[in-house]
Amino acid sequence: MKQVVVHPERCVGCMQCMLACATAHSRSLMLFAAVQETPQPKARIHVGAGCFNEGFPNRCRHCDPAPCQMACLAGAIYRSDSTGTVMINPDRCINCASCAMACPYGVIRFHEDPLGPAGHAIAVKCDNCSARVAKGQIPACVEICKAGALTYEEMDTAMRRKNRAVARSMSTDADPPVMPAGVALLKSIKQSELQLSGS
Amino acid sequence: MKHVIIGNGIAGVTASEAIRMLNGTADITMIGDEIFPPYSRPMISHVLDGSQPHDKLPIRSEHFYDDLKITPLLGQRARGIDVDNRQVELADGTRVDFDRLLIAAGADPRPTQAEGLDLKNIFYLRTQDHVKQQTTALAGARRAVVLGGGLVGFKAAYGLLKRGLSVTMLITSGYPLSMQVDATAGRMILNELVCHGLKVEVGVSVRAFEGNGTVRVAVTDTGTRLPCEIVIIGKGVLPARDFIPKDKIDADLGVLVDDHLQTSVPGIYAAGDVAESVDIARDCRWVNALWPEAAGQGRVAGLNMAGRPVAYPGSLSRNVMRVFGLDVLTVGNADPIEDAGYRVVRSSGADRHFYRRLVLKEDRLVGAVMINGIEQGGVLRALIENRTPIRLPPETLIAPGFNFGQLLY
Numbered sequence: 001m002k003q004v005v006v007h008p009e010r011c012v013g014c015m016q017c018m019l020a021c022a023t024a025h026s027r028s029l030m031l032f033a034a035v036q037e038t039p040q041p042k043a044r045i046h047v048g049a050g051c052f053n054e055g056f057p058n059r060c061r062h063c064d065p066a067p068c069q070m071a072c073l074a075g076a077i078y079r080s081d082s083t084g085t086v087m088i089n090p091d092r093c094i095n096c097a098s099c100a101m102a103c104p105y106g107v108i109r110f111h112e113d114p115l116g117p118a119g120h121a122i123a124v125k126c127d128n129c130s131a132r133v134a135k136g137q138i139p140a141c142v143e144i145c146k147a148g149a150l151t152y153e154e155m156d157t158a159m160r161r162k163n164r165a166v167a168r169s170m171s172t173d174a175d176p177p178v179m180p181a182g183v184a185l186l187k188s189i190k191q192s193e194l195q196l197s198g199s
Numbered sequence: 200m201k202h203v204i205i206g207n208g209i210a211g212v213t214a215s216e217a218i219r220m221l222n223g224t225a226d227i228t229m230i231g232d233e234i235f236p237p238y239s240r241p242m243i244s245h246v247l248d249g250s251q252p253h254d255k256l257p258i259r260s261e262h263f264y265d266d267l268k269i270t271p272l273l274g275q276r277a278r279g280i281d282v283d284n285r286q287v288e289l290a291d292g293t294r295v296d297f298d299r300l301l302i303a304a305g306a307d308p309r310p311t312q313a314e315g316l317d318l319k320n321i322f323y324l325r326t327q328d329h330v331k332q333q334t335t336a337l338a339g340a341r342r343a344v345v346l347g348g349g350l351v352g353f354k355a356a357y358g359l360l361k362r363g364l365s366v367t368m369l370i371t372s373g374y375p376l377s378m379q380v381d382a383t384a385g386r387m388i389l390n391e392l393v394c395h396g397l398k399v400e401v402g403v404s405v406r407a408f409e410g411n412g413t414v415r416v417a418v419t420d421t422g423t424r425l426p427c428e429i430v431i432i433g434k435g436v437l438p439a440r441d442f443i444p445k446d447k448i449d450a451d452l453g454v455l456v457d458d459h460l461q462t463s464v465p466g467i468y469a470a471g472d473v474a475e476s477v478d479i480a481r482d483c484r485w486v487n488a489l490w491p492e493a494a495g496q497g498r499v500a501g502l503n504m505a506g507r508p509v510a511y512p513g514s515l516s517r518n519v520m521r522v523f524g525l526d527v528l529t530v531g532n533a534d535p536i537e538d539a540g541y542r543v544v545r546s547s548g549a550d551r552h553f554y555r556r557l558v559l560k561e562d563r564l565v566g567a568v569m570i571n572g573i574e575q576g577g578v579l580r581a582l583i584e585n586r587t588p589i590r591l592p593p594e595t596l597i598a599p600g601f602n603f604g605q606l607l608y
Contacts, residue, residue, distance in 0.1 A: 008604065048602030051591070056604025067577075070213075070498070071491040073241045074251075075258030092255070094245055097519045098491065100573050101528060104581035105603045109574060 013055025206303035207231030210471030210497035217501025315408035352433030
């Protein structure tokens with residue numbers, strides 16, 4: 001089964017995925033209408049700044065077993081049998097934040113959500129764009145990502161490609177790393193900026 | 200193979216699920232004194248504060264025992280364990296044979312000493328039945344007294360305040376949750392509660408309760424008379440291990456378990472509030488009587504009982520709660536004795552609504568307190584639990600914008 005694979009080394013920190021994600025989890029499903037909605041839809045993928053101010057797209061890993069699911073006081077977190085996606089039932093969630101304590105990646109947020117009960121904050125996180133996938137679309141964050149930091153593919157395929165790249169980079173006549181030139185340039189600028197400001 | 204589980208709380212429930220997952224045919228018998236379907240104990244404080252209905256408490260189907268082909272022996276407690284003949288004795292004299300036994304008997308409220316404890320509307324806050332009686336007693340109640348400022352006392356006081364009662368809390372240390380948080384965070388929590396009308400009496404205990412059938416007044420040891428229509432006693436819990444033969448099964452405060460949650464007797468395991476394992480942050484034996492810990496321990500014990508060896512890394516004290524405008528998250532050894540090789544990194548504490556405190560020992564994080572902005576608390580919890588050496592400056596971990604990506608380099 002295809003899933004979202006994150007390649008953090010390619011992220012340029014443009015945060016387009018956050019916009020696309022929030023739009024995909026709005027009522028209107030259109031960016032310009034979504035910003036007018038109340039409650040305002042929020043992203044479920046979170047681009048943070050890494051140690052060198054490089055972008056880091058952080059989203060739910062849908063762990064198995066899922067620590068949030070085991071810690072959920074209300075029994076609101078469950079795994080979809082057909083897709084393996086870890087989901088939160090908005091009507092059972094009691095907003096106790098036990099899942100914030102459980103999640104080792106810090107990807108769960110707490111707020112009122114357009115797709116949840118009105119007037120109540122609940123725990124919100126990535127649902128693998130289940131609604132879009134059911135309609136034959138791919139997850140919104142992948143669709144929008146221009147840098148190749150988010151792909152939608154079989155995990156085996158992604159692993160094989162990654163293994164090959166690592167193996168190649170270790171051989172004597174190593175190919176240059178498979179990073180687009182622009183991304184590499186941007187990253188080295190950010191790193192040196194930080195070094196200059198630190199010295 | 201006959202599996203017997205004493206206790207139908209969350210440890211017993213997750214253990215039975217783990218056994219059934221690995222073995223579709225094994226005999227599983229569960230002994231428990233509550234006949235209510237498996238439910239969420241921590242959620243009862245949400246029922247008390249009125250934010251959730253009582254009927255939302257069950258977190259498993261009412262057909263749980265049938266679905267998992269479990270023989271339930273409910274409505275009574277175990278009275279003893281015959282280790283030599285491998286039998287559990289029940290209160291009514293029934294004897295149940297076992298090959299593998301899990302002691303998941305949980306804990307009971309720590310009793311308090313005072314006159315007039317048999318008056319009506321004096322409660323503990325432990326079971327769904329307690330909270331049901333409390334919500335009934337709320338009708339007509341205006342004033343409440345809460346004994347104890349630990350987790351239970353605090354949650355009781357918070358719930359009653361949210362219900363609009365005038366609440367007096369009697370605590371021994373200067374601020375609530377003194378076992379969970381440091382003084383700065385404790386005062387922030389106290390201020391928040393006081394702002395919402397809580398009255399606090401420090402260093403006071405109750406000598407007697409008075410009333411005509413129903414409690415009307417709590418009399419303190421200093422002679423103060425506190426009028427009240429409802430009293431909740433929240434003095435913590437004690438492992439329910441009276442029925443365990445201590446000459447056969449090693450026990451201290453709780454039942455001692457090894458790194459596979461097995462007791463000193465092969466084939467007998469313990470999990471949940473009754474078990475004493477190792478605290479990861481403190482590096483010593485400890486009973487962490489907490490629901491998420493119990494859920495995890497039950498699962499590991501069940502896997503081991505069903506024949507899949509799974510090591511248990513140890514437990515961690517952890518709590519997350521919302522107190523009106525404050526979200527409080529505390530994990531590990533958040534307030535260790537000073538000068539024992541610990542280093543504390545903290546935010547200024549000048550802000551009334553934001554606070555961070557990290558406790559480090561050598562290059563490891565061992566404790567953390569966060570007030571508001573708690574989304575990254577789980578990342579810190581994982582660093583403590585996995586004993587990860589911290590390579591970043593610790594200040595980074597409490598800076599705004601800290602995220603998992605910063606740990607990757």
